[in-house]
Amino acid sequence: MGHTVREIADSIGARAEGDLDLVIRRASEPASAGPDDLAMASTPKYAGMLSQGQARVAMLWPGADWQSLGLRAAILPERPRFAMSGLTRMLDPGQGFAAGIHPSAVIDDSAELGEGVSVGPLAVISAGARIGANSVIGPQCFIGMDAVLGPDCFLREMVSIGARVQIGARFIAQPGARIGGDGFSFVTPEAGAVEHARKTLGDQGTARPQSWARIHSLGAVTIGDDVEIGMNTTVDSGTIRDTRIGNGTKLDCQIQIGHNVVVGNDTLICAQVGIAGSSVIGNNVVLGGQSGISDNIFVGDRVILGAGTKALSNVPAGRTMLGYPATQMENQLEIYKALRRLPRLLREVASLRKVVSKSDGDD
């Protein structure tokens, strides 16, 4: 298997120059590329490593002088980073999941599988579930009662989807992703210490310790089209209505989405982010790794949170935030700089105080 330089360039809509009939087997980094590899060198820095490898073809940048790099051909996309999307789709060797229904899968008679659906070994599909055409249910997956998946979905191994979850088209789930566990919602018979501490910002009041009663999740989860969910990410069911994730939103690994949360469209959530119950996240938001969103707050469209940011209150649309607690990034960076000088500042103020009290006393 292989692709000519021409085929690749045509497929991703990029300009190509040189010997367009050379055949490419795979993509490589410049320094380790073999003679049949396409070296990925989107900047002059990477191109400088081409001489350490054997590539005859590279993907460079617009106007790159590929001949002087000793190449026989080059692909020159307008935006090399975006070209990676088409290129990697073309060259992806995939997981090799077999087509068709594996005989070891346990599929309820009342489940409806669209045309071209494949189901891996030891997967379970429950009563009333519906799987859209050409979707792939990976090995050892679980699809709950009355759950609905759209067409062209791709579930890796050991994904679990709870009862009544609804998911759109082209959904991708990485291994161990879990949709539709019960929300974490407990209540004490009488108002308790947490409710008091939230109101007073710290005081627990005099409530006696109590046991917790469970609030069941009557809702499920509704997910739009073109959503991707990473390994071991978890999405809770809603209490009364569904937890919702919009179209085109992408979730990395080990993210927790609490009950009743609403996430908008085309939002990007990095690994290990937590969004607590009932918060609302807008469209085109980017949440950096390990950031956190408190419960019952609002994060507006186009907000960007830097890595580790903890949003404890609403964030207006368009803001770029950093830190714990979340602060506008430029202010936070100024605070971080000031913090490094804080121990010295304390000493300076102490000595100022001495001088002033002395001169003040001298008056």
Next chain:
Amino acid sequence: MGHTVREIADSIGARAEGDLDLVIRRASEPASAGPDDLAMASTPKYAGMLSQGQARVAMLWPGADWQSLGLRAAILPERPRFAMSGLTRMLDPGQGFAAGIHPSAVIDDSAELGEGVSVGPLAVISAGARIGANSVIGPQCFIGMDAVLGPDCFLREMVSIGARVQIGARFIAQPGARIGGDGFSFVTPEAGAVEHARKTLGDQGTARPQSWARIHSLGAVTIGDDVEIGMNTTVDSGTIRDTRIGNGTKLDCQIQIGHNVVVGNDTLICAQVGIAGSSVIGNNVVLGGQSGISDNIFVGDRVILGAGTKALSNVPAGRTMLGYPATQMENQLEIYKALRRLPRLLREVASLRKVVSKSDGDD
């Protein structure tokens, strides 16, 4: 299927008024409620949305004027939030797991299953395991050798319970919860850089780099009655004795409980919390989302940690803490306010210094 208003009110011990024979099919939010739905409107704010929906019955608050809201009946619990517990239990449609032992489950001959136990498709129950009466082992679960579960437990899909783990009655585990992996305990042949840095608070000493030797976990995990564990949460086995979780304690998703940890009764742990090895957490504690507890420390009864708080040293009983490092909440909030003024403070002190040194020099 449905319940009359009278049945619902009786079941949750709440007052009801109006046409008590109306039949309710499900609970809904006020704005989207249909004519056979019970609208959940525990505050005047939510009640204001009733006119956008078609509900004829709502759950309101004590003394609410339901007639003026256009309703034909109302349920008026003393504490609406607590009433949610009974109501949602009554209306929960569940996961639809079938009763009985699925023929595809792999159950060792020496395992003992109590009366009324059900085991889902492709679950594994190992030698010597004992499952209490009426417990539900979900699809694709794993129960290890000699593990013991009490009666009336409910395990969702893909839960795994390691060898010798002991769990009480009415345990609930969400998908992917994992109990009894080996603890993370490694040691170098000679005292290493970490041991030195801990003693000196930063200096690594001169130890040469070494490889790590594994300390095996001889203990397992012991869990009390009425415990719930969220999706993909992990609980490590103890080194010599068991890691322990008390009665009535609830764990959200993606929590990590380290080896030898002891968690008390009726404690609530929110998503993505980590508790490092050998720490002890009291009763009626609440740990906010993404908070963390260092190893070998003590967190007293009724402590509340706000979201993201990192407790690096002991926390006395009854404290409400926030921040990294954990600080009493009222002090931390004062510090956060002061931080926003810190860059300006630096400039002010610099200008004060100029004035003072000038006036000092003028003396």
Next chain:
Amino acid sequence: MGHTVREIADSIGARAEGDLDLVIRRASEPASAGPDDLAMASTPKYAGMLSQGQARVAMLWPGADWQSLGLRAAILPERPRFAMSGLTRMLDPGQGFAAGIHPSAVIDDSAELGEGVSVGPLAVISAGARIGANSVIGPQCFIGMDAVLGPDCFLREMVSIGARVQIGARFIAQPGARIGGDGFSFVTPEAGAVEHARKTLGDQGTARPQSWARIHSLGAVTIGDDVEIGMNTTVDSGTIRDTRIGNGTKLDCQIQIGHNVVVGNDTLICAQVGIAGSSVIGNNVVLGGQSGISDNIFVGDRVILGAGTKALSNVPAGRTMLGYPATQMENQLEIYKALRRLPRLLREVASLRKVVSKSDGDD
């Protein structure tokens, strides 16, 4: 089953004194030890609890006066903490996984299993996979197409290994560990707000909101010898080349390793750590629980990060860091102390300002 005191001491290379023929059944904590248990009492504090139990033999420290503790024998290792490694290996009761290939496992005809390999119930081994001699594939595990595991590996239940992943000898994976999910790599057709905000440290520029295009992972994951991976930890595949983890490195539970990351040898990573894409971590590094490493940065050999530390930029070799953002530990501890005095400092500066402006005005 049991071991004499002599056998245990010989096995771990420690000195023993007293009745070396006493037979030990298991290890225990001093206070709860029975008459056939070996009490673990590596310090005088723990030895003080021996009188609460019934132990006749204890593991103590060099030169301990075991007779005065009422014991009949003692094991006296040079470094008791290191002796725990050998001792717990000897006494580990294990998970009881059966030898051989369970008939319910689904193994592709083209997979190659070395001598002595065992495969648990309902495990899946895909086409072209190769498993080294004496390795144990636990119940309900998944091994992807063309994946390679070395000899003497041990996989607990529900571990998943993606296509083309390569792992060395003596690998240990705890339940739910996931290797080789696709990396989280998305790009917009035109340069977007995040790219702009990164360059300007906060300003999002004027890019219109766009949808995300997926960059596929063409690489997989390469893991060295003697690596251990904790429960529900996830390791992403690389984009062009493999994500890599060196020899002797140990990962705790719920860690996320991003695409293209390189982790060195003998590095210890504690629970819930996240390492973002393309970062490079050296040898003999220790990353404390819940710490985080930004993408595309470098963390040198022997770096230690305290719990919760967020490294947002490169960390030179040998540094001990703490806090968010990561700061040298001794400086950070000074900053933390100063922060507690910050609200008071603000008031002091305000009053200084008054005095100075008054005295300044008086001039």
